[in-house]
Every structure is written in C-alpha cells, then in structure tokens.
Amino acid sequence: MSLSIELNQGHVAPLGASVLADGVNFAVYAPLAKQLYVCLFDSSGHTEVLKLAMNNNEGGIWSLYIAPLAAGTLYGYRADGDYQPKKGLFFNSQKLLIDPYAKDLFGEFTWSERHYGQMPIGTLSTVNNAIDIPKSKVVQLLPYQGRKPQHSWGKTVIYECHVKGATARHPTIPAQLQGTYLGLSHPSFIEHLRSLGITTLELLPVHSFISEQFLTAKGLQNYWGYNTLNFFTPHKEYLVTDEIAEFQQMVTKLHEAGIEVILDVVYNHTAEAGSDGPILSWRGLNNLGYYRTVTDNPAVYINDTGCGNTLNIDDPFSLKMVLDSLRYWVEIMGVDGFRFDLATILGRTAHGFSQAHSFLQAINQDPILSQIKLIAEPWDIGPGGYQLGAFPAPWREWNDKYRDVVRRFWQGQNNMLAELAKRLHGSFDLFEHNHRGPLNSINFITSHDGFTLTDLVSYEQKHNEANGEQNRDGHSANYSFNCGFEGFTDDAKITTLRLQQQKNLLLTLLLSKGVPMLSSGSEMGHSQGGNNNAYCQNNRTGWLAWKDSQRSHSLTRFIDDVLSIRKQYCVFKHSVFLHDTDKRFAVNWYTEQSNAMQESDWHDGSKQFLMYSLQDTQLNTALLIILNASDVAVKCQLPALDGDLRWRLALSSVAQAELKNKEQFEVAAQSSWVFTGNLEDQGHG
Structure with missing residues (x-):
C-alpha cells in the first residue's frame, strides 16, 4: 500500500466503491452516524493498513476519494456513533462492515462472538471482528455485451435448479467445473436443457449468503441460499477461479444456446437476523432505515419473514439499494429476470399490501426493470400475507393453488373437477380481475421447497430427521401419495404406478394454460429420501444423481414429447x-x-x-x-x-x-x- 496518497471530498454517487481515473471513490449512506471510516487492507485481507475518515455530505451520505488506488483493493467500513439498541442504534467502530454496495468479497465468513455488539449481553463489545468477516473488494466489470434470447411468456418453459446441486455429480462435466456457474454453461448441461425443451433457467439464490449459526452448530450448511450477506456479489463457492466474471461467462454461454437466466432473489430479509443478531453490514450503518421495527419500540424487529428481520422497502435508500441491485444484475451480469422470494413484503406498507407500493411503481416505470421477466412468490407469514392474484401487470406469480389442486386430483380426491378446470386454463378467477391473462400464472407441481416429483408419489409423510429438528420442520399438507408403500421399493407394480403418476402430473402441468415450471430432477426421478425441506442438505440428498444415459430416461423423453406437442399449439401462447x-x-x-x-x-x-x-x-x-x-x-x-x-x-x-x-x-x-x-x-x- 502506497504511503503517498491523495484524499479529497469524493462524490456522493454512485454508492459503493467506484474506480475513477487513478483512484477509487467510496460512498456510503449512514445518516445517523457521527463518523464513517474507510479501512484498507493488505492483499491477504488480514492486516488493516489504513483507517481513513470519510466526509459527511448533504443527505447523510459519506464519501472519500483515494488516489492512487485501483481495482482489487480490499476494504471495509467502520461507523462511529451511538450504540443504543433500545433506540434502534447499533453503531460500533470495532465492527468492520461489509459495504452494502460491494461488488465482490474476499475471504471467508466465520461465526464468532466478535460479530456481536454486546458480549456478554448488556456489555458493549470492544472486540474487533475483522478477522472473521469477508473484506469488500473493489472491482470494475464492463456491462454485459451478450445478446439476450428474450423469449415471450407464451414460449417460456422454466427449469428451477440449484447452481451446485445441478452439476455436482454430473459424470461428463470436468470435476473442477462441477457445482459451479461454469458447470451450468458446460455443453453437457446445456444439451440436457435443450433436449428437455427448456427456454429459461431459474437459479436458486446466487447473491452471497452465509449459513445461520444454529445450522453450523449442528454441522449443517444453508444449502439453498436464502440468507443474504450482500445483494451485489455472486456467491463465491460457485466460482472456479474466484473471478466473478465467471458469472457473466455462464450467462453468455447460456444465452448463445437460447436459454435465459432468471435469479431467485431474497430482498425480504438479510443474514443479520433479529435485533440480537450480528453486526455485519446494514445494521451497523442505518439499522432504522434498512429494517422494519415496531412503531414506538425500535428495539423490536417486525418479523414477517420468519428469519428475524424484514427489509424496510418503505425507506428511500433501502428501496434504492434493491433497485440498484436489480439493475446491476441485468445490465452488468446480463440476467433476464427475477423470481422474488416472499414478494408480498416488497409491496407492504405499515397498512398492508398495496399494488401502488413505491417498489411496484418504481419497477413499472423503470425503463430497464419493466422490460424483464418479473415473478412474485405472492405470500409471506405477515398479516394479509397471502396475495396470489393481487400483483399488477407485468408481474407473473407462483400459483400454489394450481400446484395443490393438481396434486389433490391425482391423489384421488373427490370434488375436484370444477376447480381443476379453472387451473388447467390459467386460473381466470385469480388473474382476470386486474386485466391479466393465463400467462401471468406460473404453474408448477414441485419446486425446491417440498417433495421432489418422485418423492411426491413415494411418500405420504415427510422424513426430515436429517435436518436436526426432530422432523418438525417442513410442510405437513403435501397432498402426496405413496402408491401403496412408504419410500423406496423394488416392487414392480408399485414402481410402474409411480412412474405413471409422475407422467400424469407432468402431462397435466405441461399442457395447462400458463407458464410451466419444472423443478430440477423431475426428469430423472430425483429423490431426497422423503425430505421435503432440504434447505440444509448440501450433500447427495440435494444433488442430482446423474447417469451416463440420462437422455434415455423415460421421464426425460416424456417431457420432451409433451413439450413438443405444447409448442405446436397456439392456444398455449394465447x-x-x-x-x-x-x-x-x-x-x-x-x-x-x-x-x-x-x-x-x-x-x-x-x-x-x-x-x-x-x-x-x-x-x-x-x-x-x-x-x-x-x-x-x-x-x-x-x-x-x-x-x-x-x-x-x-x-x-x-x-x-x-x-x-x-x-x-x-x-x-x-x-x-x-x-x-x-x-x-x-x-x-
């Protein structure tokens, strides 16, 4: 690190670290802090070599321009101010904070008491946490240059998969690429998608995430990724060389094959958990802005997510962060759209869900975001959280009523015909009232959450003991049917019926009006052993079991046959x-x-x-x-x-x-x- 540096006021925009001329501009929003610092680290990330005071600007943005400085620099923020949790203030200059706008991270996250503001409870922590937290890294990526497929909704067929689980056991993908972004863009996997008739790949969360502390204490990991550490950085476990440009390479290869990329995004909560959770980033900079708290009691978080905290999209800078993140993934990383986890939260004010929420309005008028694929998971656990059919155009929505009705019909329940007919033809009762059509319904039978397709016809009870919660976690109302025997069997009559029932479910899905979504593994009989909540199973339970002759699997061929029929009939594009x-x-x-x-x-x-x-x-x-x-x-x-x-x-x-x-x-x-x-x-x- 050079000892001869130039410092000046810097610019308030854009937020984050930006390479300008021969230096780097840092800007961060922390309106209630008394002082902000940029802390620079050596290339190992272990030694903090400079701590530089930032300048306060109008509107609560702190900035500093440092030269000479270049891409690759490792840094973090420290915020000085009041530490009064009862007032919702968590400033503690001993806690190195990840830049909310960091485009890359360096180093591993390790759980320790050093991340907490009070240790023991009631005593202000004066312990530096820098050794246990990733450093933000200055990067400069060019905008995405590839040509996007831009499939119409009428031609869209979605394949939902996990980056690692999709290829971690793939026999023809080189070992170093298995379970990575580049594994998804390997010709073997692309050919598999094309042989199925897939147009759009929907990836489980790829924003940087960490495992919850209660999982690591059990020796488990957060596999699915719904525990975000940063909204701009690709999760680095899925890289081969530690270069985030690999994500762009993956998108380019998939686009060249005519396959779109949609990201499952989690803008409803963060990895900082409840008010007694760690101080990692947002909490240490602007807790009252980033998180929803109880009116007149800012020490208590509103927990509409079940994960300890709820992002406060009503706050202008929280809203700006989400919009900036979305645009970054579209313009720089090249993605084609998003599926929003617990999307009701993004449209909820203090008075409840509203189609006129500022987030939904901002998306609708944005020249970039209004033109991409937008999918809502239209529910959360908060008051009035179930909002299926309530999102405005151009949003699409996961249709769990479709899922449950089709499952119940093939389960053999009575009194299903009238509602089944509605679901087969796009669920007009849910979408037509606000001038939307059948293609606003994302139809699915199975997803990452719940039984796999094979398990749906093999188990009538969940078997989640491996998750370490005494089988209390996961859904109980699965509308599953085991065809006469619980779990694996080599009984030919039962296995034949199970295969037939899987085909029944697939045929129904792929010849329904609406946009079909397949969960990965449906085409190869993937089983999780009856685990219907495999969020912490980063192992063979969650990884697809490929075979060399995968294209000859009867379910793979069947899906291709049904989709071939679907594509030839204009009624499904109507x-x-x-x-x-x-x-x-x-x-x-x-x-x-x-x-x-x-x-x-x-x-x-x-x-x-x-x-x-x-x-x-x-x-x-x-x-x-x-x-x-x-x-x-x-x-x-x-x-x-x-x-x-x-x-x-x-x-x-x-x-x-x-x-x-x-x-x-x-x-x-x-x-x-x-x-x-x-x-x-x-x-x-």
Missing part, C-alpha cells in the same frame, strides 16, 4: 382467457360418453375423470386431453370432429399404450392421454 366469444379458440368439456358437461356433472363429487378439447378454428386443428385419476378404468367415447379430421393418439402416461378402436376405448386407471386432430407446423403462432 395471452387472454378463453371465453365463448373468442373468435379463434374454443374449449369443450365432455363426459365419458362424449356428451357436453352439464352443471350436474361438474358438481358430481364422485367424478375423477375429465376430458376436454382445445380447438383452433383458424388453423383447423384440435387437441383432446383425457385425465383419469380414479383407481378403475373408464370406458370412453371420443367426441366427433368436424370435416375429415380424425383423432390420433399422440401420447399417454401408460406404457405401450395403443388405441385399437378409434371411436371408443378403455382409459386405464390413473392415466392421462393426448389425442391430436391435425398438428400445426412449427411456423404457426
């Missing part, structure tokens, strides 16, 4: 709900005898059979879908077609299915069937 007045498309519902469904049929609770056709009068094509969830076969009469068209069996969940009589046949128990009238060519739509 962005508005189908009504009787539609001039092009028509949906018709039939009984087993091919009569039109009547009101009494819809309300016959014992019926577990549904048959319907989708017709395109413009192209003179038709699709017939038959779903039989009952445990007995059903004799079925196929409906008549106009003109010279005849039904042709295109696909079935039944192994070696065939149609001997084209007018009438027996629909096997717990099976699904697809018939085509005349396939459209790929150029239509």
Whole structure:
C-alpha cells in the first residue's frame, strides 16, 4: 500500500466503491452516524493498513476519494456513533462492515462472538471482528455485451435448479467445473436443457449468503441460499477461479444456446437476523432505515419473514439499494429476470399490501426493470400475507393453488373437477380481475421447497430427521401419495404406478394454460429420501444423481414429447382467457360418453375423470386431453370432429399404450392421454 496518497471530498454517487481515473471513490449512506471510516487492507485481507475518515455530505451520505488506488483493493467500513439498541442504534467502530454496495468479497465468513455488539449481553463489545468477516473488494466489470434470447411468456418453459446441486455429480462435466456457474454453461448441461425443451433457467439464490449459526452448530450448511450477506456479489463457492466474471461467462454461454437466466432473489430479509443478531453490514450503518421495527419500540424487529428481520422497502435508500441491485444484475451480469422470494413484503406498507407500493411503481416505470421477466412468490407469514392474484401487470406469480389442486386430483380426491378446470386454463378467477391473462400464472407441481416429483408419489409423510429438528420442520399438507408403500421399493407394480403418476402430473402441468415450471430432477426421478425441506442438505440428498444415459430416461423423453406437442399449439401462447366469444379458440368439456358437461356433472363429487378439447378454428386443428385419476378404468367415447379430421393418439402416461378402436376405448386407471386432430407446423403462432 502506497504511503503517498491523495484524499479529497469524493462524490456522493454512485454508492459503493467506484474506480475513477487513478483512484477509487467510496460512498456510503449512514445518516445517523457521527463518523464513517474507510479501512484498507493488505492483499491477504488480514492486516488493516489504513483507517481513513470519510466526509459527511448533504443527505447523510459519506464519501472519500483515494488516489492512487485501483481495482482489487480490499476494504471495509467502520461507523462511529451511538450504540443504543433500545433506540434502534447499533453503531460500533470495532465492527468492520461489509459495504452494502460491494461488488465482490474476499475471504471467508466465520461465526464468532466478535460479530456481536454486546458480549456478554448488556456489555458493549470492544472486540474487533475483522478477522472473521469477508473484506469488500473493489472491482470494475464492463456491462454485459451478450445478446439476450428474450423469449415471450407464451414460449417460456422454466427449469428451477440449484447452481451446485445441478452439476455436482454430473459424470461428463470436468470435476473442477462441477457445482459451479461454469458447470451450468458446460455443453453437457446445456444439451440436457435443450433436449428437455427448456427456454429459461431459474437459479436458486446466487447473491452471497452465509449459513445461520444454529445450522453450523449442528454441522449443517444453508444449502439453498436464502440468507443474504450482500445483494451485489455472486456467491463465491460457485466460482472456479474466484473471478466473478465467471458469472457473466455462464450467462453468455447460456444465452448463445437460447436459454435465459432468471435469479431467485431474497430482498425480504438479510443474514443479520433479529435485533440480537450480528453486526455485519446494514445494521451497523442505518439499522432504522434498512429494517422494519415496531412503531414506538425500535428495539423490536417486525418479523414477517420468519428469519428475524424484514427489509424496510418503505425507506428511500433501502428501496434504492434493491433497485440498484436489480439493475446491476441485468445490465452488468446480463440476467433476464427475477423470481422474488416472499414478494408480498416488497409491496407492504405499515397498512398492508398495496399494488401502488413505491417498489411496484418504481419497477413499472423503470425503463430497464419493466422490460424483464418479473415473478412474485405472492405470500409471506405477515398479516394479509397471502396475495396470489393481487400483483399488477407485468408481474407473473407462483400459483400454489394450481400446484395443490393438481396434486389433490391425482391423489384421488373427490370434488375436484370444477376447480381443476379453472387451473388447467390459467386460473381466470385469480388473474382476470386486474386485466391479466393465463400467462401471468406460473404453474408448477414441485419446486425446491417440498417433495421432489418422485418423492411426491413415494411418500405420504415427510422424513426430515436429517435436518436436526426432530422432523418438525417442513410442510405437513403435501397432498402426496405413496402408491401403496412408504419410500423406496423394488416392487414392480408399485414402481410402474409411480412412474405413471409422475407422467400424469407432468402431462397435466405441461399442457395447462400458463407458464410451466419444472423443478430440477423431475426428469430423472430425483429423490431426497422423503425430505421435503432440504434447505440444509448440501450433500447427495440435494444433488442430482446423474447417469451416463440420462437422455434415455423415460421421464426425460416424456417431457420432451409433451413439450413438443405444447409448442405446436397456439392456444398455449394465447395471452387472454378463453371465453365463448373468442373468435379463434374454443374449449369443450365432455363426459365419458362424449356428451357436453352439464352443471350436474361438474358438481358430481364422485367424478375423477375429465376430458376436454382445445380447438383452433383458424388453423383447423384440435387437441383432446383425457385425465383419469380414479383407481378403475373408464370406458370412453371420443367426441366427433368436424370435416375429415380424425383423432390420433399422440401420447399417454401408460406404457405401450395403443388405441385399437378409434371411436371408443378403455382409459386405464390413473392415466392421462393426448389425442391430436391435425398438428400445426412449427411456423404457426
């Protein structure tokens, strides 16, 4: 580190560390602090070589320009001021703070008592935590230069996966790339996605995160990543060379293959946990701004996330940080969109959720963010937290009602037909009221959270003992069915039925109106041994078990077959709900005898059979879908077609299915069937 340096006031924008000419500008928001310091470290990150006072500016932003200084510099902040937790103030200059706008981090995070402001409780800690916390690192990345695929929602098929778990055991990806960003962009994985018909990769959290202390005490890790340490830095465990540009390389390769990248982002809470948690970054700079606290009692955090704290998006600088982070990942890292974890929190004021929240308005008017893919997980555990269908255009939403209704139907429950029909055709009851369409529904059967597809048909009870919480964690209402035996079995009859039920679920999902999302492993029979909350299983439980002949797996081939049908029918790209007045498309519902469904049929609770056709009068094509969830076969009469068209069996969940009589046949128990009238060519739509 040079001893001859130039210091000046610096600039208040942009926040964070910016390389300018031969120096670096530092800017950080801490309106209630008495003094801010930039602390510079040697290249090892172990020795603090300079502690430089920053300058206070209008609006509570502290700044300092240091020259000569370059990219690669390691630094952190220290904030001096009042330490009064009862008033929501946590200033402690002994705590080195990560820059909320850091674009890279150096070194490992280690849990220790040094991160806490009071140790023991009630005694102000004077212990320096620098040895146990990553250092912020000055970087200078060029904006993303690649060409983005920009798939329309009508053509989008999402594949949700974990960066590490997707390729950690992949047999044809080099060992050094397994479980990394570059592993996802390896030709073997890209070819797998393309063979499935995937257009969009949705990654579980890749913002830098740490494991909670209660997990490390058990010898476990936070595997999923919903415990953010920094909103701008890629999680470094997934790098090969420690260079964050690898993330850009991954995005470029995926884009070149026509595959979009969506990030699952966690802007609802941070790794600093409750008010008795560690001081790592935001708490030590502006606790009252970054976190929601109880009115008139700032010592108490509002915990609408269940994770100890809730980010306060009502605060202008908290809102700015989230928006700046989103733009950074789009403009610099090249991503195509985001799935927002517990998104209700981002639209909640002190008076509840509002479509007019400043965050939603800011997104809508932003020239960059309004043009990308935006997906909400529309619930949290706070008051009025369930907001499915309440987000404004252009938002899409995870549709858990779709998930549960389809599961319950194939589980064999009665009284499901009427609601199932709504879900199959885009859930108009949820989205049409605020001028949205079927493509606003993200349909899914399984996701990272809950049973895998294979476990859904193999377990009726969760088996989460490995998580160390006596099987108390995870959902209990799974609507799962084990096909006659709990867990693994080599009974041929049971395994055949399980495979058939997985195909039933996949066929239903991929031929429903809306945007389909597959969870990784659905195409290869991935099991977590009945663990429906594998958030801490950074091991073979959570990692996909690849085989050399993966492309020949019956589920992989089946998904490809169903998606091939989906892509040929324009009705699935149609962005508005189908009504009787539609001039092009028509949906018709039939009984087993091919009569039109009547009101009494819809309300016959014992019926577990549904048959319907989708017709395109413009192209003179038709699709017939038959779903039989009952445990007995059903004799079925196929409906008549106009003109010279005849039904042709295109696909079935039944192994070696065939149609001997084209007018009438027996629909096997717990099976699904697809018939085509005349396939459209790929150029239509």
